[in-house]
Amino acid sequence: xxxxxxxxxxxxxxxxxxxxxxxxRAGAVVGAGxxxxxxxxxxxxxxxxxxxxxxxGSSINALGIIAGLIATSALLLMLLLAARxxxxxxxxxxxxxxxxxxxxxxxxxxxLGLHAVLVLVGYAAMDAISIIDEFVYLWAQSDFILAVVAxxxxxxxxxxxxxxxxxxxPYEVWHAVHLASxxxxxxxxxxxxxxxxxxxxxxxxxxxWIALLVVxxxxxxxxxxxxxxxxxxxxxxxxxxxxxxxxNVFHIEVSGRRLDRLGVQAGQxxxxxFLAPGLWWHQHPFSVxxxxxxxxxxxxxxxxxxxxxxxxxxxxxxxVFIEGPYGTFTDGARTTDAVTLVGAGAGIAPxxxxxxxxxxxxxxxxxxxxxxxxxxxxxxxxxxxxxxxxGARLVELVGHRAPGDRxxxxxxxxxxxxxxVPGVAGTDxxxxxxxxxxxxxxADARAAGxxxxxxxxxxxxxxx
Numbered sequence: 033x034x035x036x037x038x039x040x041x042x043x044x045x046x047x048x049x050x051x052x053x054x055x056x057r058a059g060a061v062v063g064a065g066x067x068x069x070x071x072x073x074x075x076x077x078x079x080x081x082x083x084x085x086x087x088x089g090s091s092i093n094a095l096g097i098i099a100g101l102i103a104t105s106a107l108l109l110m111l112l113l114a115a116r117x118x119x120x121x122x123x124x125x126x127x128x129x130x131x132x133x134x135x136x137x138x139x140x141x142x143x144l145g146l147h148a149v150l151v152l153v154g155y156a157a158m159d160a161i162s163i164i165d166e167f168v169y170l171w172a173q174s175d176f177i178l179a180v181v182a183x184x185x186x187x188x189x190x191x192x193x194x195x196x197x198x199x200x201x202p203y204e205v206w207h208a209v210h211l212a213s214x215x216x217x218x219x220x221x222x223x224x225x226x227x228x229x230x231x232x233x234x235x236x237x238x239x240x241w242i243a244l245l246v247v248x249x250x251x252x253x254x255x256x257x258x259x260x261x262x263x264x265x266x267x268x269x270x271x272x273x274x275x276x277x278x279x280n281v282f283h284i285e286v287s288g289r290r291l292d293r294l295g296v297q298a299g300q301x302x303x304x305x306f307l308a309p310g311l312w313w314h315q316h317p318f319s320v321x322x323x324x325x326x327x328x329x330x331x332x333x334x335x336x337x338x339x340x341x342x343x344x345x346x347x348x349x350x351x352v353f354i355e356g357p358y359g360t361f362t363d364g365a366r367t368t369d370a371v372t373l374v375g376a377g378a379g380i381a382p383x384x385x386x387x388x389x390x391x392x393x394x395x396x397x398x399x400x401x402x403x404x405x406x407x408x409x410x411x412x413x414x415x416x417x418x419x420x421x422x423g424a425r426l427v428e429l430v431g432h433r434a435p436g437d438r439x440x441x442x443x444x445x446x447x448x449x450x451x452x453v454p455g456v457a458g459t460d461x462x463x464x465x466x467x468x469x470x471x472x473x474x475a476d477a478r479a480a481g482x483x484x485x486x487x488x489x490x491x492x493x494x495x496x
Contacts (some may be wrong), residue, residue, distance in 0.1 A: 051367035057123040065109050072101040075237045093154025096147050103143025106136045108248045115251040125360035127489050144183055179223035182216040189213045260355040269352040279407045280335040282344055292326035298385035302356030314339050321381035323388045334378040361490035363390040366460045372453050376402040376465030380410045387418050394423025398453045401428045439472035449476035457481040464490045
């Protein structure tokens with residue numbers, strides 16, 4: 033069959049220039065985050081902080097205050113990441129944003145722990161009383177009680193976010209616990225503005241923290257509440273068809289007004305809430321499984337439990353509340369002119385859309401699909417047809433995974449990524465599927481010499 037040119041060719045060096053621009057944007061966002069952390073300390077030291085380092089008790093207290101300021105700054109940065117601000121999302125991408133979110137979470141917990149201990153010890157030394165007596169005295173202050181409750185809520189959020197806990201919690205339960213971080217910030221505000229006179233009226237620090245809180249709250253309100261509601265009302269998204277795509281796999285097609293203005297790119301995902309009895313409170317993160325158009329979007333669902341199974345019975349005309357699009361698992365992340373696409377299970381859906389829409393010369397793309405059985409290779413026929421039309425090489429690996437949590441089939445335990453794609457180090461590698469599968473593929477890629485900036489992933493799991 034003759035190879036078709038489905039995507040217009042790009043100028044030579046396009047992806048190299050794109051990669052440089054992406055690095056600049058990411059560096060600017062990370063630099064802004066470091067500036068926020070630094071400013072909280074600099075303003076404290078500039079206004080009154082240095083004077084506190086005059087005696088042992090006040091010095092310990094000052095160190096506790098600095099720990100608290102850094103922890104609070106880190107918490108607000110976490111909330112900004114969770115706000116899904118388009119500028120930040122596009123600059124960082126999901127894997128890097130997730131890693132930063134985790135690192136900031138560690139900073140919050142350690143910082144608040146040090147804050148509590150050092151401030152309590154410092155005050156006790158300054159008042160020349162025992163630590164227990166100091167705690168009893170502070171407990172009588174209403175905003176101190178609020179601060180203790182806020183810290184307890186944050187500890188609950190961190191514990192629920194540990195990978196092992198997340199795998200055991202239903203998404204809705206985990207999400208409800210995660211919302212407690214917003215409550216914790218609200219409870220801690222009175223403590224910030226009253227204890228120790230640190231943010232007294234007229235202080236530069238007071239203006240800075242008010243501005244930071246307003247910006248963070250405004251972003252959360254705008255991008256997690258108002259924008260999704262406006263988008264859903266504006267585009268009037270409704271289910272138009274539910275069709276079988278194989279055993280325990282089905283397509284959901286939706287239509288709406290000017291869906292092209294959503295800006296959905298191949299490889300991105302949206303949060304879908306189907307407004308049907310018993311389903312409206314479930315939120316599902318599904319990637320589009322076909323190139324978006326002005327009139328139609330399609331997602332492909334694999335039955336993994338009662339929640340996804342119930343979507344098979346959706347009625348035509350069901351209204352849909354959407355949030356997104358999210359993710360940089362798109363052509364916009366490319367750095368080279370060649371591409372390798374690796375997908376497993378439901379992760380084949382975004383792989384299929386990227387194959388359909390990204391630019392490459394015939395022979396410059398390899399697609400690798402994995403499944404325990406032939407039926408598990410979701411959208412396999414569509415991917416095969418696209419590879420044939422576009423001149424991409426297709427490799428299907430079927431069979432249960434090899435021992436040691438390897439991504440390859442058990443009957444080929446020594447197979448590596450470089451065996452499947454000999455020139456993988458010179459390509460952009462897109463990997464989507466279960467976390468264990470992706471970790472194994474990425475380990476192979478690193479061993480093969482694929483640079484980190486050429487590895488692009490999209491995991492299926494909870495997102496803030």
